[in-house]
Amino acid sequence: MTAREIFIALAYMIAAACFVVGLIWLQTPKRARAGNILSALGMLLAVIATLLAKEIVDYSMIVLGIVIGTAAGAWMARTVPMTGMPQMVGLLNGFGGAASALIAAAEYFHYAAGKGPALDLTIAILLTMLIGAVTFSGSMIAAGKLQGVVNERAVTYPFQQPINLILALTILATGAYLVIDFAHPWVFGYFIVASLVLGVLFTIPIGGADMPVIICLLNSFSGLAAAMAGFVVKNNALIISGSLVGASGIILTQIMCWAMNRSIGNVLFSAFGATVTAGAGGKSAAGKTVKPIQADEAAILLAYAQLVIIVPGYGMAVSQAQHAVRQLADELGKRSVAVKYAIHPVAGRMPGHMNVLLAEANVPYDQLYDMDQINDEFQRADVAIVLGANDVVNPAARYDKSSPIYGMPILNTDHAKNIIVMKRSMNPGFAGIENELFYHDKTRMLFGDAKESLTKLINEVKSV
Amino acid sequence: MTAREIFIALAYMIAAACFVVGLIWLQTPKRARAGNILSALGMLLAVIATLLAKEIVDYSMIVLGIVIGTAAGAWMARTVPMTGMPQMVGLLNGFGGAASALIAAAEYFHYAAGKGPALDLTIAILLTMLIGAVTFSGSMIAAGKLQGVVNERAVTYPFQQPINLILALTILATGAYLVIDFAHPWVFGYFIVASLVLGVLFTIPIGGADMPVIICLLNSFSGLAAAMAGFVVKNNALIISGSLVGASGIILTQIMCWAMNRSIGNVLFSAFGATVTAGAGGKSAAGKTVKPIQADEAAILLAYAQLVIIVPGYGMAVSQAQHAVRQLADELGKRSVAVKYAIHPVAGRMPGHMNVLLAEANVPYDQLYDMDQINDEFQRADVAIVLGANDVVNPAARYDKSSPIYGMPILNTDHAKNIIVMKRSMNPGFAGIENELFYHDKTRMLFGDAKESLTKLINEVKSV
């Protein structure tokens, strides 16, 4: 083994290490950026090492490809708007899959010209092709759905199951054929087309709201495709990094499904994704939908806020959450988040209800603000937490003359940049009326008993 | 590749998976036992798979070895007293190291008889020998120190550094010699002896109290030895499991050092280990020592208790820890641990001081017991938490006529099975006198502000 080979092997190991550590760091907000940079450095090292490989004899075309790719990637990343990120990731992922598929094709024609490869190599080439093609076409559809280019609803069509079955059999049959007799470009062509169609059919019946999960799964696929390509070109760096991404992608997909309270199977195979938003939350009678939030995400929102205003209501009293809320405030205070309490004159069920409880929990008086003092501050608040309050933050009181609470002054919770509502259900409060605040764009619902939700929240804030 | 080979490879992979999952499970009390069993099953599988290998042609001797080893292992494990566990682990670890060394020796003689192995194999054999031998002799000394057979103090001798240097050079020189010219059994003999001596010299200067850390490190070594042996016999299962243990052992060593507030370097190379107990805690003027405890360990003690009695004192008031202590009690309650508060008549600095604070935190009155009600219950308590109290639990009040608190009735905290004292330092309380309770065998000190310690404790209890 030459010194060059040893250097390359070493470089690959270091690159792999960078990927691993990068992935670990990407999981905490504090080190996520550093993790991404580390991972990128690893990639740079791997590319440089590969360029030194003795197999590479001509650099001209390589430079061309690299220049084009780098320019395109940089331009896309620079210009995509923040809201377009998910489809951008989908698109890029598709490119990765396509690259793997192209490698499989190149190797196919390389070997098809000669005497045909060994069995294991044949299988590796076919798998690379299959997974790469599925990743490519699937990602394109997914990105298209998110962008609104492709119908973002869950598209169902007749004979869905039989068609899928036929497709699978086609792929299997052509694959088997190629294993037995390799040099049949037309058969290989069928194989490619069938794979591409599979990717499309796999993605098209899934609703737009579930697309992020699907992209994550396809990302895992493109990792596997890279790993397979590693078997094809006999490169350990590819195998390691590809399978790393393959495995972590599956776990991440799983975690994302949990966060939506769904199983992977449910996401992939149910008609549940039929409307755009159904995956993301419940629906009101009037067709309006609310967006739930989990404690961990809420915690990040809070931890990185400058000003948080807490609006306690009767629900805080019912769940006796006064001690918990003070603890949350303390925890946020440690992270130098400013916390204020907005006390509505009739919050709770008796005059001073909130005061009694918050005083019990030793909340300093100078954190308590009455309505007139704080109403103008909501617009500066990064997050308003509505803690078991309802009527006192109901915007209907401002304009809906038919509402029983019309004319009551309310807290301007809806002026805050984000609103987290903590209650157990969509049940109304004292006045027995619906609250449109809960359906607001900026509002996320943290369902559950106030005290329990707060306890979770405190833990998550600590661990952010 | 034959079906048998594929089966063996598969079995090895499953075994490796068992080891990985087993190690992960071993880290939480709940699943630790299952993890150990899983790991053992993996080992069984690996052994069976190996026995099927085509290299093995004769089973008679193997059976002999297995029978002896199994019998010896089972007997030792059955008969060792609970207190002898650490040295037992050390001993077993030494056996593992010895086994690796013996394999190296066997292979040496195998190749020495023939034309000598390739460079990489030579290096592998020598490394296996070196690490195996160091593990063996080091573990024997460590076990001996723990058992009291070998002088358990940190033994220092003149010219320690020069001797070590000479030893290292000897090993390097003989090793290099063998790499160049393999078939020199006498040189190999020197190599073995030097390695064994290195193990002894490495361990002997370290005090008995640090031995668990050393055994953990040597355990990591024996893993590495196994991995090297894997290179020698070209067996991937060995490489994987061995390096797994090697790496995890080093991390564990590191964690154990952290728990002692020491660095690995400090443990290995300082004269700090000169007395038996110094590593484990501080020392009083009178030579008595206290045993500190960390929040995580305290949490396990509490979580697995049946009855916990909390003794609040002035320190709870100073740190305003009343809300935190109630939370801890709630958390323990969820795990069906019974919690009672023992309120001493003069705890704090005014009559009813503890009551005021605990009522503020909404501690139910029926959890509060005054001295006469609870003093007989301490003996049934698994843990008594002394929360910033001092004089009111000072046993000197019972018998020391010269003490300013003589004659004051105290809480029988010392009757509890375990005592955790939470205070910031060894400073005395109101009466300004030392408290022998803190030096009691059953007492562990959780140093720090009461509120902060409680917060940590709550988190740990949640995660147990």
Add this chain to the structure above:
Amino acid sequence: MTPELLSALYIFVLAMFLGFAVITKVPPLLHTPLMSGSNAISGVTVLAALLVTGSQQGPLQTILGVIAVALAMTNVVGGYLVTDRMLQMFKKKPGEK
């Protein structure tokens, strides 16, 4: 099945394990950046594309290869940059301890 392949399979399996072990509890806010970051890693297939392109197996291979390089490189560069943009929101606040 060659021993070489066997080793490659071992590496594959171990790396999968590592992949599983590495992802633990990720807060939802980081789901997208993490996905995007690992998507960039999956562009590692660029290495294979480089080898194919550079080894002059024939004009077809070179053409397919150079397209693959361009695509994979887009994936890599775009992926890392997009991820970085997403992560800028976690910049440390001045007041934070």
Add this chain to the structure above:
Amino acid sequence: MTPELLSALYIFVLAMFLGFAVITKVPPLLHTPLMSGSNAISGVTVLAALLVTGSQQGPLQTILGVIAVALAMTNVVGGYLVTDRMLQMFKKKPGEK
């Protein structure tokens, strides 16, 4: 350096990584059982001993091998059993939810 050795090294490095990644924050009460449990795993060297003993390389090898088998087996069996004994204290209490 053969490609075989290279693969073995890759496996070694990956397994080391896995070993590092696997151990996180262990409560001190579990330090000893964990150490003891992983010590039992390190007895995996018994596999090498089996191969040496069983492959009839010569009488010396067989004798060394059989001793190695016995020692390593003691390590494995003793290690797992001792660990199990230590861990019995974590048996679930009846009252626990």
Add this chain to the structure above:
Amino acid sequence: MKFAVPKETAPHERRVALTPETVGKLAKAGQTVAIESQAGAGAACPDRDYEAAGAKIITEAKALWSEAEIVLKIQKPTPQEIALLREGAVLIGLLQPLIHPELVQQLAQRRVTAFSLDMIPRITRAQTMDVLSSQSTVAGYKAVLLASQFLPKFFPMLSTAAGTIAPAKVFVIGAGVAGLQAIATARRLGALVQAFDVRPAVKQEVESLGAKFVGLALEEAADKSGYAKELSEEHKQQERELIAKHVKESDVVITTALVPGKRAPLLITKEMVTPMKPGSVIIDLAAEQGGNCELTRAGQETHTNGVTVLGPVNLPSQMSFHASQMFSRNMHAFLHLLLTKEGKLNLDFNDEIIKGSCVTHEGKVL
């Protein structure tokens, strides 16, 4: 408009209908406010503060009454005072028209437009003018302090070198506004608090204050408007037994049970009081409506078997400053409804609140 705030003449009344704070707001809005000299003295509002806020101090009550366009009172006026009123003047106060029909008659005769604040419907929008709520808040708080003054025991539990003091047991009957405030205050002082009411929603409300609810909350006991109604005979029996048990065990009993427009329900009989521990205290906040306890004598202190029974009258007046402040803010919110932006009177009888609270207008009783 010309506003007038006379000094309250009812015995022991220390409150005042407007505090300097509200006077200031009215004055800023261009209104003329006349205050009778020393009107706020009992409520820690000296004349100088009123003057500073822009009011005119009038020493002569007669002049004040006869010149005013709008008179703001707390208690109902005397016939002499009414006689002084101009025709068409507006009078606002706690008139209790159902209890005092003769007063209403006289007001109608004088063609006075009279509003009784206690008649404001208890809808959400009217919360800011709900004097019953605000004054009940004061009464509930004060009731506990009154009890603590008479009880020869500590409220909180205390472990001391001189033995452990058991916490006082407080039993609150009727958990409306006053009852809830009493529960909260007693809990603050460290007592063990239990409460009883007939309305079903109350259980959760009591528990939301950390106290214990006892007894079965009966679905039927509340009518639509949220007020309690009278109970069936069978339930009354169950209720009696429950109350007897808890009264006996308690150190302090605070009763606030009312049924609107009716005599307060009699919930504690003499027989229930007898087995109480000597030194125990009963505070009957329903004394003015006839009392929840058989032994209650409104405005008096009775002792039976060592048990003190108090039937305080006008407790809010004992905490005159804040009671007046709250009353005055309620009054201001109510005036906001009666006046146009320019400060002119504008009575919109389609408004539920105005309709509900208006007692007499243009000579007619409404």
Add this chain to the structure above:
Amino acid sequence: MKFAVPKETAPHERRVALTPETVGKLAKAGQTVAIESQAGAGAACPDRDYEAAGAKIITEAKALWSEAEIVLKIQKPTPQEIALLREGAVLIGLLQPLIHPELVQQLAQRRVTAFSLDMIPRITRAQTMDVLSSQSTVAGYKAVLLASQFLPKFFPMLSTAAGTIAPAKVFVIGAGVAGLQAIATARRLGALVQAFDVRPAVKQEVESLGAKFVGLALEEAADKSGYAKELSEEHKQQERELIAKHVKESDVVITTALVPGKRAPLLITKEMVTPMKPGSVIIDLAAEQGGNCELTRAGQETHTNGVTVLGPVNLPSQMSFHASQMFSRNMHAFLHLLLTKEGKLNLDFNDEIIKGSCVTHEGKVL
């Protein structure tokens, strides 16, 4: 031994030296206890409870006094009562011998062995008999309730539909036993509490109750025994300014500053009271020792500029049940020291506590 508990004759004294609980313990130990009829009436301890506990009820005070071997009192006896005592009898109570030398003289003449509980040294072992602590606990608690009764304001902060009520500001001067208890009680009621004392240890103690300490705690202000001593002139000036500032801002001021054996320090002058808000209340617990406030009249209520100054005398007596219970337990602990296991008197004058508290013995003043 024959114990006797007379009814207290001092005006407004409602406590009793032994409660039925303690009587029961003594009776069980074989002692004879005679109680004057109605002695416990003021403390919610009826005669029947004493009888049930094993005491003899004596209607005739003279007989009680003249037959007793040990007389247990709260307040000092009158000369007439002393005249009734047998020679060699033991008398235990709050005798304040430094203030009443003539009483001591008379006791010595009658060859009575007299113990004054207020003279017990404040060492750890004596905590169970420390009546000063136990009665101060009652006084501190009661002082806050007294303030709440006179203050025309709420203590807690309340946000209501009738506006937000600001919390009362309470300023406690002297944070000994009574002061700390007052701080705790005011905090319980929701007030904003600040406290001042001259002893350095007090800062942490005040903060340990969640209240704020103001001012510089001066090292030199405490002597070894933990009592406060008098201050230098310069520090007094600083202290005055500090106090003036906080008094002005407060709704309630509670003073408890004492220096043993001296007149209570005068800390609040008339000038400091004048700028206080009308309605504010000052409770001077040092009234009996001369008062911490210039306007204090012991046992009286004075009003200046709308500020009420109260100099309550014998506050513990107003919470007679628990005050008596604590006193009685203290007394029992003290008796434990005087009696042998068999219940006979055994005075060990080497014991610090007995030595410190004994006032007269065998005709000599000690």
